[in-house]
Amino acid sequence: MSDLEGFRAETRAWLEANCPPEARGPMGSEADMIWGGRDAVFATPGHKLWLERMGERGWTAPEWPREYGGGGLSREEAKVLASELRRIKAQPALNSFGVWMLGPALLAFGTEEQKKRFLPEIVRGEIRWCQGYSEPGAGSDLASIQTRAEDRGDHWIVNGQKIWTSYADKADWIFCLVRTDPEAPKHLGISFVLFDMRTPGVTTRPITLISGKSPFCETFFDDVRVEKENLVGTLNRGWDVAKYLLAHERTMIGAMGEVAGGRPVGQVALDAIGTDEAGRLDEPMLRARIAELEIDQAAFRLAMERVGDQVKAKQAHPAIASMLKYYGSELNKRRHELLMAAGGADALEWESERSRGGSAARDWLRTKANSIEGGTSEIQLNIIAKHLLQLPGA
Amino acid sequence: MPLILTEEQAMLQEAADGFLAERAPIAHLRQLRDARDPDGLSRDLWRAFGEMGFAGVIIPEEYGGAGLGAVEAGVIAESLGRTLTPSPFMGSAVLSARVLADGGSEAQQAWLPKIAAGEAILSLAVDEGPKHAPAKIATRAERAGNGFRLNGAKAFVLDGHVADALIVVARAEEGTTLFLVDPKAAGVEIERTVMVDAHNAARVVLTDVAVDADAVIGEVGNGEALLDGALALGRACAASSLTGAGDQAFKITLEYLRTRKQFGKLIGEFQALQHRAAHLFTELELARAATLGALQALDAGRQDAALAASVAKAKAGRVAELAVQEAVQMHGGVGMTDEFDVGLFMKRVRVLNELLGDAGFHSERLAQAQGF
Numbered sequence: 001m002s003d004l005e006g007f008r009a010e011t012r013a014w015l016e017a018n019c020p021p022e023a024r025g026p027m028g029s030e031a032d033m034i035w036g037g038r039d040a041v042f043a044t045p046g047h048k049l050w051l052e053r054m055g056e057r058g059w060t061a062p063e064w065p066r067e068y069g070g071g072g073l074s075r076e077e078a079k080v081l082a083s084e085l086r087r088i089k090a091q092p093a094l095n096s097f098g099v100w101m102l103g104p105a106l107l108a109f110g111t112e113e114q115k116k117r118f119l120p121e122i123v124r125g126e127i128r129w130c131q132g133y134s135e136p137g138a139g140s141d142l143a144s145i146q147t148r149a150e151d152r153g154d155h156w157i158v159n160g161q162k163i164w165t166s167y168a169d170k171a172d173w174i175f176c177l178v179r180t181d182p183e184a185p186k187h188l189g190i191s192f193v194l195f196d197m198r199t200p201g202v203t204t205r206p207i208t209l210i211s212g213k214s215p216f217c218e219t220f221f222d223d224v225r226v227e228k229e230n231l232v233g234t235l236n237r238g239w240d241v242a243k244y245l246l247a248h249e250r251t252m253i254g255a256m257g258e259v260a261g262g263r264p265v266g267q268v269a270l271d272a273i274g275t276d277e278a279g280r281l282d283e284p285m286l287r288a289r290i291a292e293l294e295i296d297q298a299a300f301r302l303a304m305e306r307v308g309d310q311v312k313a314k315q316a317h318p319a320i321a322s323m324l325k326y327y328g329s330e331l332n333k334r335r336h337e338l339l340m341a342a343g344g345a346d347a348l349e350w351e352s353e354r355s356r357g358g359s360a361a362r363d364w365l366r367t368k369a370n371s372i373e374g375g376t377s378e379i380q381l382n383i384i385a386k387h388l389l390q391l392p393g394a
Numbered sequence: 395m396p397l398i399l400t401e402e403q404a405m406l407q408e409a410a411d412g413f414l415a416e417r418a419p420i421a422h423l424r425q426l427r428d429a430r431d432p433d434g435l436s437r438d439l440w441r442a443f444g445e446m447g448f449a450g451v452i453i454p455e456e457y458g459g460a461g462l463g464a465v466e467a468g469v470i471a472e473s474l475g476r477t478l479t480p481s482p483f484m485g486s487a488v489l490s491a492r493v494l495a496d497g498g499s500e501a502q503q504a505w506l507p508k509i510a511a512g513e514a515i516l517s518l519a520v521d522e523g524p525k526h527a528p529a530k531i532a533t534r535a536e537r538a539g540n541g542f543r544l545n546g547a548k549a550f551v552l553d554g555h556v557a558d559a560l561i562v563v564a565r566a567e568e569g570t571t572l573f574l575v576d577p578k579a580a581g582v583e584i585e586r587t588v589m590v591d592a593h594n595a596a597r598v599v600l601t602d603v604a605v606d607a608d609a610v611i612g613e614v615g616n617g618e619a620l621l622d623g624a625l626a627l628g629r630a631c632a633a634s635s636l637t638g639a640g641d642q643a644f645k646i647t648l649e650y651l652r653t654r655k656q657f658g659k660l661i662g663e664f665q666a667l668q669h670r671a672a673h674l675f676t677e678l679e680l681a682r683a684a685t686l687g688a689l690q691a692l693d694a695g696r697q698d699a700a701l702a703a704s705v706a707k708a709k710a711g712r713v714a715e716l717a718v719q720e721a722v723q724m725h726g727g728v729g730m731t732d733e734f735d736v737g738l739f740m741k742r743v744r745v746l747n748e749l750l751g752d753a754g755f756h757s758e759r760l761a762q763a764q765g766f
Contacts, residue, residue, distance in 0.1 A: 075396070266766030281766045291757035294764060298702075299684035299709040302397060306683040309396035323676045382665075384672035391671065392652060393663035 007077050011084045018053045022046030023091045026263050029359050033095050036125025038172045047091075054093035055124035061099050064107065069120030075312045079305075097166070098122030098129040100252040102175050105192075105245040109233040118194070130197070131249070132162040132176030132219060133242070140379050142177075143186045143239060147221060149178035149193065156180070156193070158201075158224040164373065168204040168217035171197055175245075178226075181236050192238035192245075194230040201225075211365035212350075212358075246374065247321035253374045254321075254328025255304060256367075257297070257335055265290050265335060269342035290338055293331075300331055319387035326380035329370035336364040395690050397683060399469070406466055410473035413446055418479040420735050426480060427592035433556050434586070434594040435480040444512025449487045452627075453495060457506035464627055464692035468634035468685065475638025478742050480593045482515040484749075485552035488631050490516035492624040493561055493572060497612035502574055505559060517557040518624060519548040519598055526550075526751040528563070528621065533600065535564040535571055541606040542566065544573065544581075547599045550748070554596025555586035561611065562600065568615025573605055580604070591741040626700040629750045630688040633703070633710035636746050637681045640714030643721040643739040644674055650725055667724060674713075674720055681706075681713040701763050708756035714743045715753075 022044040027033065032043045034051050042048040054060050057071060062078040064070020073081060103122050106115055121127045138145045147160025158178055168174070173196055181189030197204075201224040206214035233241040266281065269290060274282050281287040304324055310316035339360060340347050347364075349355035371377040386394035399407060418439055426434055443449040451467050453459025460466070467488055474481055486509050494502055494516075508514035520528055533546025544564055554560065560575045560582075577584060581603040587595050612620050651662030651671065661667060688706035691699035718740040722729035729736050747753065 264764060266761065266764050270766050280761075287761060287766060288754075288757070290766065291761040294760055295705055295708045295712075295753075295757055296680070298705045298760075299680040302683035302687040303680045306397035306679075306686070309398050313396065313398055315398060323679060326672075327676050327680065378669065381669040381672040384675055385665075385668035389648060389668075389671055389675060390652075391648070391662040391668050392660040394668055 004076055004080060008080045008084065011081055015084055015088055015090065019088055019090050020046030020049050023050040024089050027091055029356055032091060034093060034125070035095050035128055035170070037128025037170065039170070040125065050093050051125050058123055060094040060096070060125060061103060061123045064103065064119065064123065068115050069123035075309065094125045096122060096125060097131055098127065101131060101245050101249050102129050104248045105241050106232065108244055109241045114232065127172045128170060130165050130168045130171035130174050132165055132174045134164045135161060136163050140376055143190065145177050145179060145190065147178050148182065149180050149191065149226065154228055156226045156228065158221045158226050160221050162219040164216045165204070165219040166216055168197070168219045169206055173197060177238055177242055184236060187239045189236055190238040190242065191235055192232045192241040193226050194232060195224065195226045199224050211362040213362060213366070247318055249374045250321040250325030253370055254324035256370060257328060257332035265293060265338050265342055268339055272343050272346060286341055293334055293338055296331060300327055317388060319383050322380040322383040325374060326377050330377060332370050333367045336367045340364050395694065397686055397690070403465055403469055407469045407473065409446070410448065410470050411476065414473050414477040414479055417442060418477055420478055420738065423478050423480060423592060423738065434588065435482065435553065435556070440482055440515070441512040443481065443483065444510060448483070449512040450510025451487060453491050453506050453510045457503060458510040459506065464630060464689040465686070467627065468631050468689040471631040471634040472638035475635035476642040478639065478738055482553045484628065484631060485517040486515050489518040489624045489628045490561055492627050493518065493611060493620055496623055497620040499608065501608065502611060514558045515553055515556050516559050516561065517552050517554050518561045519551045519554065520563045521550040522546065522548055526748065526755055528625065531563055531565055531570070533562065533564040535566040535573065538604065541604060541609065542573065544575070544600045544603040544605060547597065549597050551596045551598050553594045554598050555584055555594065560598065563617065563621055566614050570617040570621060571614050572611040572617040572620055573609045574611055575603065575605060575609065589745055591738070591745045593745060622700060625750060626703040627692060629707040630685065630692060630703040632746055632749050633685040633688065633706035636710040636714040636743060637678065637685050639739050639743050639746065640681065640717035641678050643717045643736055644678060646736060647721045647724050670720060674717055677713040677716060681710040684709040701760065704756035704759045707751060708753040711747045711753040715747060718743045
């Protein structure tokens with residue numbers, strides 16, 4: 001225990017000295033988010049510094065082994081780091097599909113060479129990754145992907161189309177599901193490969209969403225050359241890697257409401273609506289709904305922590321990520337419904353500077369994808385019914 | 395501290411589950427209820443609780459207890475929720491033991507070994523109206539002679555009709571004060587109130603009840619902290635019982651989904667039911683996490699422990715409510731029969747929800763703590 005308290009004291013001192021003021025407090029907008037990458041854009045020089053310092057220490061991936069650039073922290077130390085980051089209201093130093101999704105898959109399935117090559121640059125935020133999973137004909141039924149990889153000896157030639165590729169237009173590399181055996185049953189002919197988005201034949205086209213923003217793309221592959229050394233895991237057994245990674249993606253999406261941080265709904269409502277004589281939010285029905293949400297958020301935070309502890313103690317069922325994904329995404333949608341109700345007509349402004357370009361409304365609309373991306377809520381419930389409850393015929 | 399039970403805690407859970415399954419399964423509750431047992435609980439079972447070390451779980455070893463913490467008390471409370479066992483555990487081993495261990499005089503602490511041995515039954519008389527509202531306690535304690543005179547009416551006093559001593563929460567001029575009161579004292583009237591779940595409570599009317607100054611637990615006017623400590627532990631343990639009851643009702647229901655056939659299919663094959671079961675599973679995991687989080691916060695003496703207990707009580711209460719609704723609905727007609735157990739879970743959860751503040755009460759506390 002005293003070791004942990006010592007670690008807390010050191011961490012606190014280091015964060016105080018190294019977290020720039022610009023990277024503290026609620027994020028002003030999505031533009032404050034640090035994604036890294038070859039063409040990284042930072043809201044302020046402080047944000048750039050924050051990534052560099054945290055990446056240098058490996059604390060953008062606190063529990064990854066030191067040999068691959070990670071922080072090498074124990075689970076308990078990582079919890080201390082997270083709580084100290086929360087204490088100073090630090091913004092995430094790196095938002096990264098590399099950290100959240102690809103890294104864990106590489107640690108589990110990658111060769112030593114792949115880990116040494118890809119993980120350190122993920123930790124430092126030098127390479128930004130995107131995920132090539134869904135296709136126009138393969139949404140909930142993901143294993144029916146059609147993107148083909150033809151064997152050409154030392155490389156493959158990839159042809160096909162992906163959709164809903166988050167930030168494909170800003171990403172440097174892609175981790176991608178391709179069909180390497182068209183004759184095999186659908187789950188057994190898929191491989192998991194990595195390639196550079198600058199490879200000739202790769203094009204992306206952003207899709208405009210109801211939020212007016214374009215975080216997702218259509219991604220086209222036209223005779224794209226992929227080196228065989230960039231196969232992760234076993235040929236034709238990419239579905240195992242895909243599922244493993246999906247569990248991490250689901251945990252990430254489930255945690256989205258937490259990662260995004262932002263101001264508590266109650267505070268937003270107080271600012272917009274004010275209080276009654278007793279000092280309570282002057283909208284009793286809304287107040288009650290916010291209180292219920294806060295209870296559920298507090299319980300969900302603990303459930304996430306508990307699942308993390310169960311994983312560490314090897315007591316977790318792999319399908320438990322579906323539970324976090326399902327609940328967290330539904331919770332985040334509820335939270336944004338209440339944020340809109342709290343903001344009232346102010347939150348409806350779409351373009352004004354006052355509304356920071358309609359950020360409340362756009363964020364609200366964005367959350368509607370949470371229960372669709374990474375497997376819909378209904379798919380998660382199917383998985384829970386089948387794998388965790390063993391219900392018949394599920 | 396990882397949010398999972400330690401090996402020792404898991405062993406205690408196994409012991410409590412095993413003991414209750416053998417000695418006090420749901421049939422035990424039915425037997426007491428159907429026989430219209432005058433006590434509504436078994437003193438033999440309570441003594442066995444003493445022998446197992448359950449009754450003294452939080453009582454310090456020097457008083458014959460096990461000297462364990464909130465998590466261990468919660469583990470036992472959860473097991474009691476699974477078997478619906480009527481037991482003085484909450485009133486005596488949790489609420490009264492906490493108050494006396496924290497603030498009792500040497501003489502008052504003589505009760506602790508008796509509780510630990512399962513020989514004595516004590517109760518905390520806090521509620522007065524139909525809703526839990528400790529801030530609105532109207533029972534008065536006026537100075538009279540060497541001591542005080544108590545006047546007021548208490549309700550929902552757990553096991554009050556068989557209590558060997560009562561801890562009465564009253565308002566003195568100086569503020570909230572706790573008194574150790576002999577139920578046989580002049581002016582104490584006790585009416586047993588059989589509850590919907592066949593568990594035990596009583597109404598207690600105090601009319602000019604004279605108590606000595608040494609009946610005060612802790613200091614006059616300083617009962618708030620003592621009471622809050624006991625309530626926080628009691629709420630977290632009630633959340634454990636709710637989680638246990640909700641989870642057990644869910645397990646029984648899952649078994650029914652796997653065996654009941656309609657339209658030539660097991661009803662568990664229908665997606666309409668699968669999704670509701672999966673949702674309920676998720677909610678139960680949240681309730682479990684919130685409850686364990688609160689119990690650990692209490693053991694760590696964390697500043698936000700009382701609030702964590704409110705989160706747990708609110709969450710576990712709402713989740714258990716959903717669990718028993720779904721249990722009866724998914725069982726269909728047989729779920730409405732007295733013969734099937736799920737109805738008993740519905741009744742027990744209703745009572746546990748009112749006990750020490752319902753979800754609304756605790757959500758309100760959270761809203762106030764967060765300043766809205």
